[in-house]
Amino acid sequence: MKILVQADAFDLGTEVDAMRQGRTDIGAIASFVGLARDINEGSGVAAMTLEHYPGMTEKALAALVDAAYARWTLQDVTVIHRIGRLLPGDPIVLVAVASRHRGEAFAACEFIMDYLKTQAPFWKKEETSEGERWVEARASDDAAAARWSRD
């Protein structure tokens, strides 16, 4: 398991290669990369700044990765979330999940992202043509996380 909160950029290929390095028992790696968009709620976004709660962030990410391990048979998980000022097109978050079979890798990757969106203490502030604004939480993110607790 690898969990990082960092200002620096990351590289998907490097991270996936690191998971595969030295082992041949992995059958599937599913990955997700979230990017900074240049438009949100109808306004152009020139940049965004990600703030977090040092200490709780790492604890919350570890807890949701543990929950994924408890739910599926996983071989490795990498979660990297960036903080600080990001420009449109910059990668924000990476989740990669290794498993023997694709079904578990796909499901666990989506589960981790859905819970990260509602549980991990990060906040985005956007710079738009109308000034700075804090991004509001979306009800659709709560709904996405809630569907994992239905079954």
Added chain:
Amino acid sequence: MKLRLLYFARLRERFGVAEEGIEFAGATAADLLAVLQARGGVWAEELAAGRAFRVAVDQDLVALDAVLHDGAEIAIFPPVTGG
């Protein structure tokens, strides 16, 4: 009991403070919110019933009936928007 309070993101900006230590005579997170609301102004406005915010005790999200302890780190912040 002594509590360390942390505020993040929009609430940190509105309150004009990131961190403070207080002496607290109540028991629960709800009691603490009542103390903070009694400061009036932006505190009463942002922490009013029905406003969306989250409370964490010692870095775990809690419900408002959570019992606080001496030396606890309490964070109050808006719903999260990472990812």
